[in-house]
Amino acid sequence: MRAVAYRAPGPIAGAQVLADVDLPTPVPTGRDLLVEVRAISVNPVDTKVRKSTPPSQDEWKVLGWDAAGVVVGVGADVSRFKPGDEVYYAGDITRPGANCEFHLVDERIVGRKPQSLDWAGAAALPLTTITAWEALFDRLDVKRPVPGASSILIIGAAGGVGSIAVQLARQLTDLTVIGTASRPETRTWTMELGAHHVLDHSQPLSDEIARLKLGVPGFVLSTTHTDQHLPEIVKLIAPQGRLALIDDPQVLDIVPFKRKSVSTHWEFMFARSMHQTADILQQAALLDEVSRLVDAGALKTTIAENFGPITAENLTRAHALIESGKARGKIVLEGFAAA
Numbered sequence: 001m002r003a004v005a006y007r008a009p010g011p012i013a014g015a016q017v018l019a020d021v022d023l024p025t026p027v028p029t030g031r032d033l034l035v036e037v038r039a040i041s042v043n044p045v046d047t048k049v050r051k052s053t054p055p056s057q058d059e060w061k062v063l064g065w066d067a068a069g070v071v072v073g074v075g076a077d078v079s080r081f082k083p084g085d086e087v088y089y090a091g092d093i094t095r096p097g098a099n100c101e102f103h104l105v106d107e108r109i110v111g112r113k114p115q116s117l118d119w120a121g122a123a124a125l126p127l128t129t130i131t132a133w134e135a136l137f138d139r140l141d142v143k144r145p146v147p148g149a150s151s152i153l154i155i156g157a158a159g160g161v162g163s164i165a166v167q168l169a170r171q172l173t174d175l176t177v178i179g180t181a182s183r184p185e186t187r188t189w190t191m192e193l194g195a196h197h198v199l200d201h202s203q204p205l206s207d208e209i210a211r212l213k214l215g216v217p218g219f220v221l222s223t224t225h226t227d228q229h230l231p232e233i234v235k236l237i238a239p240q241g242r243l244a245l246i247d248d249p250q251v252l253d254i255v256p257f258k259r260k261s262v263s264t265h266w267e268f269m270f271a272r273s274m275h276q277t278a279d280i281l282q283q284a285a286l287l288d289e290v291s292r293l294v295d296a297g298a299l300k301t302t303i304a305e306n307f308g309p310i311t312a313e314n315l316t317r318a319h320a321l322i323e324s325g326k327a328r329g330k331i332v333l334e335g336f337a338a339a
Contacts, residue, residue, distance in 0.1 A: 003100035005060035034073035064097035111287020139265035146218025149238035156223035158186035170194035304329030
C-alpha cells in the first residue's frame with residue numbers, strides 16, 4: 001500500500017524528511033477495523049513526533065492521527081462496524097498513523113462519519129473535536145457553574161482545537177464565549193464560528209477582559225503558549241475557576257492559583273487509547289454525537305485548506321504551515337495520487 005513516512009526525525013525545512021513509500025497492507029485482528037483511508041488532516045502532534053521520535057530500527061514511521069474512510073475488513077471481535085461502513089476517527093498515538101492507504105484502528109475510538117460532510121470535511125474533525133469536548137465537558141466540567149462567573153475564555157480560538165471548542169461552547173452551553181485571535185482573518189474566522197467576543201492575545205488579556213465589562217470568566221481553555229499567558233490568566237480568572245490546557249510548556253507554575261482555589265487540568269486526547277482505560281468507548285460515543293450534531297446543522301467542519309492528494313510533498317507543506325503558527329482551522333489532504 002502507498003504511505004507517507006520517514007526513517008529519521010528532523011526539521012521540515014532543508015533535506016526532505018517525509019517520503020512516499022510502499023508498505024505491506026496490515027491485517028485486522030481482535031477489535032481492529034481495517035479502514036481504506038479517503039482523507040486525513042494534519043495536527044501539531046504530527047510535527048512534534050516527526051521532529052523527535054525515530055521509528056523502530058530499519059522501519060518507516062507513519063504519522064497521521066485524523067482520518068475518514070471506509071471499513072474494508074474487521075477483526076474477529078469487532079461488533080460495532082462492518083465492511084462498507086463510513087467512519088472517522090483520531091487513532092492511537094502508540095500505533096502507526098493514518099497517512100497510508102489502509103489503516104488499522106480499534107473500533108472503540110471510531111465514530112460514524114457525518115453523512116452531510118464529504119471525506120475532507122469529516123477528516124478535519126476527530127482529534128481536535130475529541131480534545132475540545134474532553135477539555136470542556138470532562139476536564140473543565142463546564143455544565144457545573146462557577147459561582148458568579150458566566151463566561152469562558154478560549155485562548156487561541158482560531159486554531160484547530162479552538163475552532164471546534166468555540167462551536168461546542170456556543171451550541172451546548174449557556175456561557176458567554178470569548179475567543180482570542182491576533183490577526184484580522186483569524187478574528188473574523190472566530191466570530192463566524194460563534195464567539196460572542198474576540199480579544200487580541202498579543203495584548204494583556206486581563207485588560208482585554210476588563211474592557212468587555214462582563215465580569216471575570218469562570219473557565220479558561222488555553223490551547224497555545226500557556227506559559228506566556230499564565231500571569232494574565234492568574235489575574236483574570238474567577239475565584240474557584242477552572243483552567244484547562246492542551247499544550248506542552250516546559251514549566252507550569254500553578255502556585256499563584258492557590259489564592260483563588262483555581263483547579264488546573266491537562267487534556268490529552270490519546271490518554272484513553274494509550275492506557276486502554278475502562279471508559280475508552282466514550283470516544284466512539286463522543287464522535288457519534290458530534291456526527292449527529294453536524295448532520296443537524298449545529299456544528300460545522302473546521303477545514304480551512306485542502307492541500308490535495310496525500311503525498312510527501314503536500315504533507316511537507318502542511319507541516320511547514322503548522323510550524324509557522326499561522327494556520328487557522330484544519331489542513332486536510334484527500335486521496336492518493338494515481339499510481
